[in-house]
Amino acid sequence: MAVKSQQQHEASLALVYDQQTKKVLLTKRFKPSKPHQHQRWQLPGGAMDPGENPEGALVRELREELQLQSIQIVSQQILELPNEDYDLQPTLYHVYLVLVSEDTTLSIEDDQEADDLKWVPLQQVEQLMVMPIVLLALQGFSLE
Secondary structure, three states, X not given: OOOOOOOOEEEEEEEEEEOOOOEEEEEEEOOXXXXXXXXXXXXXXXXXXXXXXXXXXXXXXXXXXXXXXXXXXXXXXXXXXXXXXXXXXXEEEEEEEEEOOOOOOOOOOOOOOEEXXXXXXXXXXXXXXXXXXXXXXXXXXXXX
């Protein structure tokens, strides 16, 4: 498990998964000012606010980004990766496996940083241009 340093950045992300269809939900990043992220598929979620705990940040981010009002968290993993937004300093990612039905109404209408969302079959995720954290998160959870 990664140990948090004093200046370390933290984020909470959701691997949103539909057990029936074996699909994950990804959002497409819209951030022209950050070419390493722009138009890449990612997990919903984001940076933790000061004083916020990881699960609270996740709930807030999913409400803001997807208008998802309630979630079912199954498990969590913690990953640490260099982050280009912070001169490659490591970011501690709290990644939660969240079960949601593909039939659930979701919207990115109010999300300033995403311009698309889609449910992707597990075996097709690697064919997309995804952020590195997506593949690491998939490896960490046993999804079938």
